[in-house]
Amino acid sequence: MVLDIIHRNSPIPIYHQLKEILLKKIRTGEWQPGALIPSERELCETFGISRMTARQAITDLVNEGVCYREQGRGTFVSPRKIQQQLQHLSGFTEDIRARGQSPSTKVLVAAMRPANETTADRLRVAIGTPVFCLERLRLADDQPLAVERTHILFKGCELLADEDLEHNSLYRTLESRFGVLLVEADQELEAGLASAEDAQLLQIAVGSAVLYTRRTSYTERNQPIEYARSVYCGNKYVFYTHLKREQLFS
Amino acid sequence: MVLDIIHRNSPIPIYHQLKEILLKKIRTGEWQPGALIPSERELCETFGISRMTARQAITDLVNEGVCYREQGRGTFVSPRKIQQQLQHLSGFTEDIRARGQSPSTKVLVAAMRPANETTADRLRVAIGTPVFCLERLRLADDQPLAVERTHILFKGCELLADEDLEHNSLYRTLESRFGVLLVEADQELEAGLASAEDAQLLQIAVGSAVLYTRRTSYTERNQPIEYARSVYCGNKYVFYTHLKREQLFS
DNA sequence: ATCGCCCTGTGGTCTATACAACATGTCAAG
DNA sequence: CTTGACATGTTGTATAGACCACAGGGCGAT
Structure with a gap:
């Protein structure tokens, strides 16, 4: 996680950068299907961004079926699917x-x-x-x-x-x-x-x-x-x- | 628009109430495909809610393919399809x-x-x-x-x-x-x-x-x-x- | 007549904060 | 041992405000 950084002066929106970082972890298999991904607040802390911004990245992934949320538990990587x-x-x-x-x-x-x-x-x-x-x-x-x-x-x-x-x-x-x-x-x-x-x-x-x-x-x-x-x-x-x-x- | 009101003490989230209101306008044909719907700021004003909340309702509709946004122009009702x-x-x-x-x-x-x-x-x-x-x-x-x-x-x-x-x-x-x-x-x-x-x-x-x-x-x-x-x-x-x-x- | 600047209104992004709803583990009272 | 209260951590909802990027009209300079 340490090597992935957010570029604040990039023309690419922060939420999109974060989305790519998370997607990479999932596609490379570092985070397996069913795995719990870092909480929204944890991501804010790690990348120094606002929670709403982190949330937007995750929301995109959820809408694309890559992750799913469970209130009170966390956000998880979806099983296989897609494709x-x-x-x-x-x-x-x-x-x-x-x-x-x-x-x-x-x-x-x-x-x-x-x-x-x-x-x-x-x-x-x-x-x-x-x-x-x-x-x-x-x-x-x-x-x-x-x-x-x-x-x-x-x-x-x-x-x-x-x-x-x-x-x-x-x-x-x-x-x-x-x-x-x-x-x-x-x-x-x-x-x-x-x-x-x-x-x-x-x-x-x-x-x-x-x-x-x-x-x-x-x-x-x-x-x-x-x-x-x-x-x-x-x-x-x-x-x-x-x-x-x-x-x-x- | 006057008759549709947001219930603030309802257990149903505000953004969801707004979404239903907008959906009704579209389904009844009051807003035809291609029509420009009220701007986010206009919806805030009309219903007395925050822009982010209005935005969440519209974002849902966009993700469902009901509407589409054009930066600088507004949000429009999608042409049919679906079904x-x-x-x-x-x-x-x-x-x-x-x-x-x-x-x-x-x-x-x-x-x-x-x-x-x-x-x-x-x-x-x-x-x-x-x-x-x-x-x-x-x-x-x-x-x-x-x-x-x-x-x-x-x-x-x-x-x-x-x-x-x-x-x-x-x-x-x-x-x-x-x-x-x-x-x-x-x-x-x-x-x-x-x-x-x-x-x-x-x-x-x-x-x-x-x-x-x-x-x-x-x-x-x-x-x-x-x-x-x-x-x-x-x-x-x-x-x-x-x-x-x-x-x-x- | 045309070009280009500016103003205004729109969606796009981002922050900071607050409380609600829910899941889970801990721990004390019964 | 069981039950219930509580603390903690999670996502869910909502607010207010800020600035950016883009579209389009108006308007003046050319």
Whole structure:
């Protein structure tokens, strides 16, 4: 604690400096999840700042879910958490890596095709508009895990056919090679039974449990770029979500 | 504005009272999205409170996404959005109503029981700790749709046995009768096949597609209160989520 | 007409202080 | 041994005041 000091003439607000100091202790593991962090008054004393200022730093961390307070006891480091949200939009590649497995991909289809009714509706264009269709078998440790059928539409999307989408993440390719950044998505999940075609691809029995997902992804400008339908092996894939209640319209 | 007054001897904090007053103006549409709300100093003057107190109320609203600030200009009402997130934590009753169907419930079990290993782990207590177990069959338009098995633990949870949980929402009961507000949850979703027991309850064939969910719900203080396992009919229920990419730790 | 300064009002940061509410341990009275 | 009062330390709420940074309008100099 001694080496971390507050710079009073810095343009960076004191509460923000303190926040960074505390965050560092937590991220480096010096303060483990569940650990009691110094009390507000202790922080005032240590850094020579007002309690309200120390409190503001901690309040920020609490709002971000990094810490939680217990009146009369103190402030503690939150257990793990966070990170979850991001993974959902990071795609299959990152998802699998995050769980310590080795992802691989087999491209089944990668070509321009006219949009059917559902796809056209999701991407807000006319039926028959040519869109880039990508069908991929996704594997983890060489075990088939999902079939992903995605439809992409933006200016120049036909150039996706030249990309190596077996070894590169689709989302990273969109971002780095085409400057297309997907930041939001609506997703539906539904349980079902494996069809003959899906069963064969996934090497499971017809009628096995599978999870269907349908996802529409949007750019910052709220423009739909991707519509993806996927089929996941029921016994090999679990979806995680973190839900948060908003007070509005209670 | 004249009729809304702050009660100084109320046990409810002033900043919270102010927050409610502001929220009401927004919800009733008196202040439309994009509208400029009174300045912090103006609110101090109007309600006879300190600026820091007024500021705390507004800060809460900003953190909840209801308002946004612009330095040098003022504080404004946020454009819509939100709403989606809420539905996930609003529970079955609100979910079904939202889709225009009539929800009903049959309570199968409602009693205190010792926690098993999984439940104890999720609720962060010792194995065998008595928790309130609630098992309910959920129906929409009198059609069985899901079986919900939830375990709840907080001081006084045994009094839940006296509540009418067939006609009242569990979450609303927790909130209004016990002052327990669940604001966050971690949820897992997985596809599976109906077991004999679940199939009978849901009146479907054994081996039908079902969706399993496991959810741990937390209070504002990040304390786990509820651990729920549910089974949903695969062909009658679709989960919606809205995903958003977060910058955290970028 | 345009540029630039100043004034005013806004949110942003910070201090110093006070008391309330709650958790926990200590210790004396029963 | 148990109970209750008390002390201490924690976060929660609230006040009054100060100065900074920014936005925007007014107004004079050019």
